[in-house]
């Protein structure tokens with residue numbers, strides 16, 4: 406049995422992992438866009454943050470019909486990106502395709518569907534078309550929408566926001582590595598803010614079925630095209646028929662065997678990212694007793710600047726900042742009275758004051 410990526414040194418795991426996959430088709434285009442974007446902001450001596458956002462998928466088949474996903478909507482990433490822009494950063498927004506985006510996130514869901522903000526004005530007397538009026542924003546939303554629109558336009562017209570999508574965890578890894586290396590000319594003006602929910606487990610390409618996994622037995626002449634030898638999915642000995650006596654014998658039980666995704670934060674901090682840059686990662690847990698321990702362990706293991714811990718159930722209202730320097734652990738909470746009013750939660754409270762503090766510390770460490 407070949408060794409698991411988790412047992413290898415980070416640099417070796419990197420080369421094994423990236424050699425297994427073809428780079429994403431969009432990568433050359435994304436790299437060209439990012440290069441131009443970064444050059445522009447290096448020239449202006451502007452800070453650039455790479456914000457990662459949304460969930461990564463783990464495909465079960467190479468020609469993917471099914472995949473494992475996670476809950477992340479991209480609220481944290483999209484909201485934080487707006488605050489970075491407001492603070493004068495240029496933002497590379499590496500996000501899960503179709504997840505929330507800065508600015509448009511305000512009008513994206515059924516609870517805040519953009520159509521509910523619109524109205525049809527009465528036709529203007531004397532205008533050629535008397536059967537319809539113009540589409541306008543309803544009076545009560547004018548101020549809020551104008552404000553969002555102005556910020557969005559400003560970011561767009563001044564080239565402050567670059568949107569780059571990914572879908573799978575492999576695509577995410579390729580994009581993260583490329584972006585970090587491209588950001589090297591930025592030196593201490595580079596910041597990494599890793600809010601994407603990255604899958605911890607995946608099926609290595611070599612053990613992935615090529616075609617759609619079949620749920621029922623195929624005649625012998627069709628066998629061999631789907632699951633591969635030593636497959637992570639539905640090997641012959643993994644077909645269960647006896648689990649439930651009432652179940653027809655032709656129904657297979659799908660057994661999925663996943664490997665740990667290599668911890669590339671190590672490579673980002675020690676290899677890919679520019680010297681003097683700041684790295685902020687997130688830690689998500691559901692068990693409150695584990696959160697601080699896991700966040701602290703991540704900070705010690707990867708020696709970066711800040712881990713922001715959050716619990717699935719309270720992530721909109723509280724986060725914990727784990728830092729190498731005192732106070733080491735600091736909770737930030739949205740006061741109860743303000744919770745229902747803010748869909749973006751702690752970002753609205755914290756702003757970027759904390760990140761800025763950490764940034765100063767990171768810069769003084771390197772100067």
Ligand code: 9Z3
Pocket residue numbers: 459476477478479480481482599600601602603604670686687688689703715720
């Ligand atoms: C987070 O913890 C983010 O805050 C959330 C945001 C995903 C909870 P939403 O998108 O949720 O606003 O709905 N991200 C998790 C980061 C993560 O997966 N970290 C990995 C790890 O801790 C790699 S750095 O191992």
